[in-house]
Amino acid sequence: MQIYIDNKSGTPIYDQICSQIKAAIISGELCEDDALPSIRGLAHDLRISVITTKRAYDELEREGFIYTVAGKGSFVSGLDGELFREDCLRRIEEHLTEAAKLAARCGIGAEEMAEIYRLITEEEG
Numbered sequence: 001m002q003i004y005i006d007n008k009s010g011t012p013i014y015d016q017i018c019s020q021i022k023a024a025i026i027s028g029e030l031c032e033d034d035a036l037p038s039i040r041g042l043a044h045d046l047r048i049s050v051i052t053t054k055r056a057y058d059e060l061e062r063e064g065f066i067y068t069v070a071g072k073g074s075f076v077s078g079l080d081g082e083l084f085r086e087d088c089l090r091r092i093e094e095h096l097t098e099a100a101k102l103a104a105r106c107g108i109g110a111e112e113m114a115e116i117y118r119l120i121t122e123e124e125g
Helices: 013-027 041-046 051-064 082-106 110-124
Strands: 066-069 073-074
Touching: 013 041, 013 051, 013 082, 041 051, 051 073, 051 110, 082 110
Parallel strands: none
Antiparallel strands: 066 073
16 A cells, blocks of 8 residues: 655645545455554655654544554454445535535536536446
8 A cells, every 4th residue: 555645735644644544445455454554654654743644543543444452553444334334425525515615606506516416427327
């Protein structure tokens, strides 16, 4: 698993780390009980503060994506179907909120947005 940090992004570094590790877990790239890099090792590799890496791991643990064993390190938790669904719903809500804001700025109403969604899902289906 490669983690890339975009210093030009407005997204905090710890959040970039969280998002990329979550994506790797959800995609199956990281499996249950796989070991994550040590906090110090990841901080060194990314050339960032240990505090930033610790914050990312703490957030992932709080959300149930990883667990930590004292003296051993951090590992991928079993992906709970409900946890996965909640994370997907949260991300969808974030994207839809941004889309709704953009639509409002452009004078696009809910019906037109619904039509756009229908067209998109028809193309993918």
